[in-house]
Amino acid sequence: MKPKRPSCKTIAEEAGVSRMTVSMALRDHPRVAPETRERIKEIATRQGYTPDPNLTELMRYLRKRDISKEEPVIALLNGKRCPLREFHDDAKLIRQGAIERAESLGFKTEDFWLHEPNMRIERMVQILETRGIRGIVVLPVETLKDVFYLPHEEFEGVATCSVAAKLGFNQVHPHFYQAMHIGISSLTEKGFKRIGFCVTEAEDEQSNHLYHCYLTWYQQSIKKADRIPPLLKKDISEKDLLEWVGKYEPDVVFSSNLDHYDWLEEAGMHVPDDIAFAALGPSDINLEGIARVEIGYRKIGSTAIDILKTKLAHESLGPTNNPAVTLIRGEWIDGVSADLPAKVKTS
Numbered sequence: 001m002k003p004k005r006p007s008c009k010t011i012a013e014e015a016g017v018s019r020m021t022v023s024m025a026l027r028d029h030p031r032v033a034p035e036t037r038e039r040i041k042e043i044a045t046r047q048g049y050t051p052d053p054n055l056t057e058l059m060r061y062l063r064k065r066d067i068s069k070e071e072p073v074i075a076l077l078n079g080k081r082c083p084l085r086e087f088h089d090d091a092k093l094i095r096q097g098a099i100e101r102a103e104s105l106g107f108k109t110e111d112f113w114l115h116e117p118n119m120r121i122e123r124m125v126q127i128l129e130t131r132g133i134r135g136i137v138v139l140p141v142e143t144l145k146d147v148f149y150l151p152h153e154e155f156e157g158v159a160t161c162s163v164a165a166k167l168g169f170n171q172v173h174p175h176f177y178q179a180m181h182i183g184i185s186s187l188t189e190k191g192f193k194r195i196g197f198c199v200t201e202a203e204d205e206q207s208n209h210l211y212h213c214y215l216t217w218y219q220q221s222i223k224k225a226d227r228i229p230p231l232l233k234k235d236i237s238e239k240d241l242l243e244w245v246g247k248y249e250p251d252v253v254f255s256s257n258l259d260h261y262d263w264l265e266e267a268g269m270h271v272p273d274d275i276a277f278a279a280l281g282p283s284d285i286n287l288e289g290i291a292r293v294e295i296g297y298r299k300i301g302s303t304a305i306d307i308l309k310t311k312l313a314h315e316s317l318g319p320t321n322n323p324a325v326t327l328i329r330g331e332w333i334d335g336v337s338a339d340l341p342a343k344v345k346t347s
Contacts, residue, residue: 006049014043074102074135074308075128078113079148089283090297091140094160097301098137105309114148121148129154135308138164142202156311158304162208172304172326174281174295176207179330180214183280183293186332187252191340192276196250198231198241203256238263245275251344252276258284261337272339281330291338293330300328
């Protein structure tokens with residue numbers, strides 16, 4: 001006969017007590033007499049009992065919920081100089097993914113703006129501590145100017161962009177290098193040789209310059225005649241784009257901005273007959289026919305909540321010596337906008 005797996009039930013049967021008493025004794029609860037606690041622990045050791053870590057985490061969480069009678073709150077911290085309504089769509093999707101995942105796990109989320117009028121970092125910390133909020137998800141910031149200092153001792157945080165690495169929090173953000181790789185490799189497999197890449201300086205900084213890094217590596221492996229300098233500027237205007245296309249004559253424009261598709265069409269260049277187009281990480285969801293590298297922005301937010309939940313359940317507050325980075329991979333979605341133009345097929 002197969003022996004019973006050691007559990008609170010088997011310990012309780014041998015000790016002649018209830019399972020609740022066993023659970024309390026193994027947690028050194030003062031309501032259980034010291035001699036009873038020691039006897040139960042001896043039986044547990046002899047039986048080879050080990051607690052289920054997942055169950056332990058769940059029970060700790062449920063006990064806290066029972067004591068507080070309130071849903072625990074996770075702060076969604078906006079470190080930008082602008083309010084939420086001015087966020088880019090990708091950042092809004094990250095926030096929405098975090099909210100939806102938090103709700104499914106029994107957490108509430110509340111928005112906090114670090115640069116709200118008359119707000120200082122010291123005041124923000126005081127508000128969070130007074131509210132008993134220990135978990136923070138830092139929403140995307142765009143430049144190093146937006147990175148702020150937040151005392152770590154009483155908080156656990158997860159940042160949803162690589163620019164915020166200086167905060168020392170664990171991070172979740174797109175796998176920028178992989179996104180460039182899958183985009184350019186998909187285009188080369190379709191037959192494109194002269195790939196023109198467009199990105200703003202802020203977007204490249206958000207990627208820790210990995211966009212530019214991959215492009216530089218890729219261009220070392222192709223003919224010099226096919227190496228098109230990227231259109232990399234603080235702001236890219238319609239005039240900038242059209243002059244760049246006219247000068248370097250790319251077969252395909254690989255861009256982070258969907259406006260560039262419209263500008264090409266408005267200038268009389270039919271996509272893909274005259275020039276092809278592919279998008280890098282657009283946040284729009286209704287993009288029928290547009291070839292693109294799709295990034296799971298909602299998944300970034302939900303993953304941040306999952307990481308934070310685990311740390312809070314284990315009460316691991318305070319600074320992290322070696323913060324972990326979780327990368328969300330991009331996915332190539334094919335579309336007619338990246339069909340090989342006739343002029344390229346015949347060349």
